[in-house]
Amino acid sequence: MERVVIVGGGIVGACTAYFLALLGHRGEIIVLERDPSYRFASTTLSAASIRTQFTAAVNVRMSLFGIAFLRSLPERFGTEADIGFHEGGYLVLAAPEQAGNLARCQRMQVAEGADVALLDPPALAARFPWLEVAGVGAGCIGNRNEGWFDAHALLTLVRRGAIALGARFQAAEVVGIEPAAEGFTVATAAGERLFADRLVNAAGPWAAHVAAMAGIALPVEARKRTGFVLRAPLAGAGMPLVLDVSGAWIRPEGEGFIAGIAPDPERDPPAGEDFAPDVDLMEDKLWPALAARIPALERLRMVRAWAGHYEMCTLDHNAILGPHPGLPGYFHANGFSGHGVQHGPAAGRAIAEWIRHGRYVSLDLSPLGYARVAAAHPLPEDAIY
Ligand SMILES: Cc1cc2nc3c(=O)[nH]c(=O)nc-3n(C[C@H](O)[C@H](O)[C@H](O)COP(=O)(O)OP(=O)(O)OC[C@H]3O[C@@H](n4cnc5c(N)ncnc54)[C@H](O)[C@@H]3O)c2cc1C
Structure with missing residues (x-):
């Protein structure tokens, strides 16, 4: 029984939990979210729009899955599932x-x-x-395949869907991550310490702080x-x-x-x-x-x-996604640079596939891996607004 701990319960963390549960993860899925009201989360403050007009092909592919996901909401979450997609x-x-x-x-x-x-x-x-x-x-x-919707409604649906499939969302702020034998010890502000076999950083604009707890330098900065x-x-x-x-x-x-x-x-x-x-x-x-x-x-x-x-x-305006080379069990889902609501479903599915199958199955997102950061080899995305 393997426990996956996801730090951050915005759209990226929620989609990761949902797809992991959907893929039949054997073990616990725990999402630690310090503010369940999502007052400052990017997801709820976003303009919630989706487009296929990017300069990097990988982003077009992620958006096309995002659109397919939005269209599939009633089938996944019931006919009442409405996010006002226009x-x-x-x-x-x-x-x-x-x-x-x-x-x-x-x-x-x-x-x-x-x-x-x-x-x-x-x-x-x-x-x-x-x-x-x-x-x-x-x-x-x-x-x-381009338009806009209600991001908070999408987050609510995905979060509920993940919970219905067995994932647990817990109100907790992560303040420490220590690599332990075959996993991590995660410390919360309330003094709890829990073991994670796998750890997913989905902390949005705060991702670099969370990565630093695990000793990883992440070129992600909050920009107003x-x-x-x-x-x-x-x-x-x-x-x-x-x-x-x-x-x-x-x-x-x-x-x-x-x-x-x-x-x-x-x-x-x-x-x-x-x-x-x-x-x-x-x-x-x-x-x-x-x-x-x-x-x-x-x-x-x-x-x-x-x-x-x-x-x-700050390297190239693109997501940093997937397993961290050199720290087994640690996964990045960060740096979406203003297009993370639309790419949350593709990112969540990708991380879930990697954890479940040890590789990307549906969409190869390896170009977005941390290797390009380590090699200082940008994969530029110029269409950021
Ligand atoms: C003004 C604006 C407009 C935007 N417009 C669009 C758009 O039109 N289309 C689009 O696709 N994207 C848009 N974006 C970008 C999009 O909102 C983000 O890319 C996306 O929401 C990122 O999701 P996330 O889940 O990674 O981050 P978040 O939604 O920020 O979630 C991260 C969560 O992690 C939690 N967290 C952080 N640190 C910790 C910790 N130590 N312990 C526990 N929890 C922690 C936070 O409380 C937060 O809830 C926009 C963003 C802004 C600000």
Whole structure:
């Protein structure tokens, strides 16, 4: 009987527990989550969108499984399972000098099975009359398999599904990990010590702290991202998530919109425990960019702002996944760099397959392994917003 301890019960930890239980893990599955309210978890603070438009093929594959997983929720968790998935698509815009790159990526995405199409500026203007196409060289629209949903609802479903299959979620903060004979001793803030045959680090933006407890250097840092809830005299119905050449993004949400923009690199230091929204980004960067691209947004109104943390992989903006070379039984599920809600199902299934079968079965995610970190050999993902 083998005990697997998963540190962190956000979407990645919950999906790992769910798939492990589904694959018939013989033994205990314990998820240690220090805050079952998930107040500061990335999962519940995310924009909860899914896309197939990435620059690294492995991310397209993970998203396609993510979509298949979202579509399979009623079959897995019952017909009431509803996360409000809206297949609105992404519209990714490129400046004229980047249009060739966008076309190259579109061809790769299509080869991987994505349904995305390139549009030139006249076609963009005809299809999206509210869009200003000056300064745009091309756009790429997701016709299928891209959209947004309720991430908290997804987490609740997966967590319940894992529990129904026998996994246990325990409120506990992990403060120490000591390698022991054929496993680990895990210490909690409450003074409990429990043995783990296998240990999965799924601690999101706090992953580097957890890895350090086991003596592992992990290039993952928390980076603050501010989201804005907006109202504007523009109908959101039928509008995709628009990613502008400026880096600003906006999508419909309820009666209005949500939007964001990455801060300047010098204003993007490790976030620590700072969750105060950077509201000045609105006036300084976001509003001018949005109003230039979508003139109706000249008259937008900010309703509120919130901030969450990306778990940024500083090596290459890609997940670090799988067994740690040199520390048997220790698994990484970290560094998703702002695309972990959509990649949680693929990551969870992959870790579960490795623990159960000693290898990836459905999707080979070995390119995301720690070996590239040890060798300082990045696998870049450029489509991070
Ligand atoms: C503003 C914003 C927008 C985003 N938009 C998207 C998007 O549109 N699409 C997308 O796919 N992704 C998006 N993301 C990224 C996504 O939210 C994350 O990649 C994903 O949620 C990571 O999931 P996780 O389970 O690894 O981390 P988390 O959800 O953060 O879960 C980690 C958990 O570990 C717990 N934990 C940490 N340390 C310990 C410890 N020592 N002991 C016990 N528990 C511990 C934490 O309490 C936390 O609950 C966005 C993120 C932000 C902040």
